[in-house]
Amino acid sequence: MxxxxxxxxxxxxxxxxxxxxxxxxxxxxxxxxxxxxEPTVSNARLAVLMFLAAEAMFFAGLIGAFIVFRLSSSAWPPPFQPRLPVTVTGVNTVILLLSGLTMQLALRAVRAGKSEGLIWHLLATVLLGGIFLGIQGYEWVRLIQYGLTVWSGIYGATFYTLVGCHGLHVLGAVLWLTVVLIQARQGRFTAERCTGVETCSMYWTFVVGLWPILYGLVYLY
Amino acid sequence: MSDSVAVVATHAVPAHHEELGFWRTYVFSTDHKMIGRQFLFLGFFMLVLGGLMAMMIRWELAWPETAVPGLRWLPEPYAYEGIIPPQTYNMLFTIHATLMIFFVVMPIMVGCFGNFLIPLMIGARDMAFPTLNMLSFWVGLLAGLVMLAGFFVPGGHAAAGWTAYAPLSAKAAYTGVNWGQNLWIISLLILGVSSLMGSINYITTIVNMRAPGMSYFRMPLIIWSLFITAVLLLLALPVLTAALAMLLFDRALGTSFFLPEGGGEPLLWQHLFWFFGHPEVYVLVLPAMGVTSDILSTFSRKPVFGYHAMAFSMIAIAFLSWIVWGHHMFVSGMNPLMGTAFMMSTMVIAIPSAIKTFNWLGTLWRGSIRFTSPMLFALGFVSNFLIGGLSGIFMASTPVDIFIHDTYYIVAHFHYVVAGIIFALFASVYYWFPKMFGRMMNEPLAKIHFVLTYIFFNATFFPMHILGVGGHMRRIYNPTQYDFLHPLQPINVFITVSALLLGLSQITFVTNFFWSLFGGKKAERNPWKANTLEWAAPSPPPHGNFDALPVVYRGPYEYSSPEVEDDYLPQNRPLITQSSAPRTH
Known part of the structure; x- marks a missing residue:
């Protein structure tokens, strides 16, 4: 030796x-x-970045399909199909964007070594994400009652696929956030060791940042 | 002086090694080398299955509706007394392609050699995420099992072609296959997860874990090709995942994304599929190009001609692969103006491909060529790739393509390119077998294997060009049903005989592989006198690979350097000139 x-x-x-x-x-x-x-970008962050690139391509595929259908139809939404709740979802968009803000504040708190601030901001993010999902679930129930289903036509199919895929991602991100929150309460993160918060915040930022694009395309366009 | 230091350095520190039980060593291993070997055996197993299916397809085409010898045991409705019905025939060509692309070339060229070579060649102890790496194999194996399970469900396996064109694939009634097609979709969705984990791991490892001194432009070209392949897989497979999800919704939930009767667009499937599918072609062929560059250089004892041009042309190919997908769809009813645009972008790919081919020739030019088995197979890959590339230019021109689209001409073309990868695959196995298993393969038997494979490969696939120009459609069950194809039937028989002999020739490889695995001559560290870092590790490398982590001083192709007596100069050998020799120790 x-x-x-x-x-x-x-x-x-x-x-x-x-x-x-x-x-x-x-x-x-x-x-x-x-x-x-020290590499410029740590292994974990680089891996999450790559993962997000793949996610972006997945949504690009779905969005591309949506745009094809949107452009090839003469009337959108098609006649006799329920209209989407633009205002409620607009409020919901603001809620999700706010959660993006609280996530950034949580990240700032952990980097400054403030574990109290980290826990409270993570909790706020989880709650806002939960509210977003709750409002969306309520919306879906109403839309199904009005007769908009996946098999009612291409309008419903694209709506549920795009918004549903995003919703699943929010759900996954909320679960991830909950795990990070539990770890934060156990005091696992310090200003130097906070990769878990950083990677989770990258994913959350992606999920939040994607939503206004989908809102604009599916609800407003 | 410098030599002795290097030798001491490589022998001094025993590599970090801890004893692991059988399960942790061979089954749930997180060691990149074992995972590579697992991918190799998975790929070989699927290669045998896919090859046997090809033989059944060929039998049907040469002697239609006669009993295939040795298949009388197949139960109805898969076969009747050994005679393959049309439904089974459709199943066979669908699954033959699916297995060969997703479960042979990808696991072996990307999964096996990517895993085995990346850490060794960049001088790392393992991948960035070893557990993720293990998961990638097991998820990939699960995908393979789900794919094979399709044979055992009522209605048989997917029969809509590996391209699964909608609406044929989007409704069970059209092919009579319900669960087979569903399992096909689910298997590829699972495989997407496996490939995602693999590509994230490859990229992170290459970016962050290179040994000191291993700059990007000192990486061997095989590592460059695997890096670019990982990026392509990372970005292309999710698009297939999106398309497959929509197809599954069409079949299972009653949506109509790809069904015109419900307002859907069948062409959309083709666009999405080929947007993934064309990068996928380069996922398959880029690693083959990478190994070829390495092997040609090693056995010509010369640096690769135009190293930077080789790396940049691979990047160019990867970039162009995103904007050429429409050349698969010239006769699909797509806007002809788009066809012209896709024709142009496709033709441009010929430039980086030609740069690579000419640089391979430049590497060989006036080299001290050694015709070892890896070299022969690498040369075989170059020559077959050239034929496949040239026929590709014909088909890229829309006026020609309208005539030869969906004929045996395209079958000949993509077999020269994609099945031609088997030459690079064999070259890699013969080249890295000593490092992988610590023993040499039998060289005379390997040469016989090469000669037989090369002859029968070309005898099988070259006549298909003639069939194609003669109007022989692809994917037809019985060519004798068409009067105008009668004069071509002897060619079909010739192809089938060649294909059967091609299959039989592989016995030499299987014998050699398994015999060498246990009884081959023990391999030294660097049997080929090559420069790259994997040859600085013991054969086979232990857990953790290197005795001491190597330091890299130069590029990977310093063969016949005027600075040393030997005709090779490993990347990790420090070379001290007289003026700057170390003063004191």
Whole structure:
């Protein structure tokens, strides 16, 4: 073991020397001879970013399909189909955007080391997300009573698929937030160790940021 | 001096090793090398199944409606006394393609070699997320089992082609298949999850876990290709997931996304499917291009010609693959103006592809070529890819495509490209087998395998061009039903005989593989005298891969460098010139 460390040191010493190697093809000394400790974006954050890119493509597929149907139909919403509740959903949009704000405040709190602030803001985010889902569920029940179902035509099918997929994502995000909230109450996060809050907030921001686009497309356009 | 330090460095520290039980070592392993081997065996198993299906398809085309020898045991309604009915025939070509694309080439080229090579070649101890990696395999296996389960449900397996064109696939009544098609969709949805986990892991590992000195432009081209492949998979498969979800809703919930009678758009399925499908083609072929570049360089004992051009042309191919999907749909009734646009963008792909081909030739040019089995198979891949690429240009032009669309010409084309990947696959297995299993494969037997495979591959697929131009439609059950195809029937018989011989030739590989696994000559660390980092680790590498984490001093292709006596210069060997030799220790 001791021998290994010495050898390692020798290599590091050599590597840190200014090596002048005539370049052949791509030759030259390593740019950073000693293993760099901190990557620019940590593994966990990078993985969540990639995951969100994939999610974005999933919704791009659904939104693309929606736009195809929207553009190819002469009247939208089609005649004899119920109208969507624009105002209530508008209020709901504001609620979800507010939850995005509280999530950012939670993140700021944990980075400043304020665990009280983290817990309260996480709780507010969970509640706002829950209210959003509750209002949406109520809306769906009303719409189904008015006769808008997945099989009532392409209008209902695209509505339930797009809004439903987003709703499922909000549900998943609320569950994730609840886990983070429980961990926060156990005091798992500090200003230095808060990857769990950071990754969850990235996902929440995605889910919140996607909604105004869907609201604009499905309800207003 | 420098040599001795490097040698000491690689032998000094025993790699971190802890004893794990049987289950943790071979089954629920989080070690990237074991997961790679698991993907390899999954892929081989599916390759045998997919290959046998191809043989049944070929038998039907050469001697229609006669009993397939050895298939009398198949129960009705799959076969009648060994005779394959049309329904089974549709099932066979659907599942043959599905297995070969999603459960053979992807698990082996991306799953196996991606997992095995990425940490070893960038100098990391494992993947960024080992548990996620294990899950990716098990979820992938689950997808495979769900896919195979489709054979055992009433109505048989999916029969709408691997492209599952709507409305044929969107209503059970149209193909007579209900649960088979549903399981097909569910299996691919599950596979999407597996691939998502894999690609997130690959990207994170490559971006964050490279050894000191391993800059992006010192990565071997196989790592570049796997990196780009991971990005393509990450962004393309979710679109398929969205489309599959809508298709499943059409079948199960009664929506009508793709059914015209309910206000749906059948063409939308084709757009979404090929928006995924064309990047998918490059998911399959880019890793093959990557290994080919590495192997050609190693066995020409020369640097890859135009390393940067090779990397950038792969990026260009990946980018272009997003804007060419419409070339699959020239005769679909899509706006012809769009067809012209897609024709243009498709033709542009020929430029980066040609850069790669010419750079491969440039790598070979005046090299000290060694015709080892990996080299032969890599050369086989290049030559077959060239034929497949050239026939692709024909089909990219709309006026030609209208004539040859959905004929055997397209079957010939995509088999030259996608089935041609088998050459890169065999090249990789022969090349990395010593590192993977610690033993050498039998070289004479491998050469016989190459000669037989190369001859019968071309004898099988080349005549299909002639059939296609003669008007032979793809996916037909019985060509003798058409008068104008009668003169072409001898070609069909010739193809089938060649295909059967191609299948039989693989016995040499199976024998070699399993015999070498247990009885092959023990492999040294670097049997091919190659430069990349995996050869600095023991064969096979233990848990944690390296004795000491390597430091990288140069690019991966320093063969025949004027700076050293040997004709190779590993990436991790420190080289000290006289003027800057270390003063003291």
């Amino acid at each position: 001791a021998r290994g460390t010495t050898v390692r040191k020798i290599i590091e010493v050599q590597a840190s020397e200014e090596l002048k190697i005539p370049s052949f093809d791509g030759g030259g000394p390593p740019s950073s001879p000693i293993a760099s400790a």
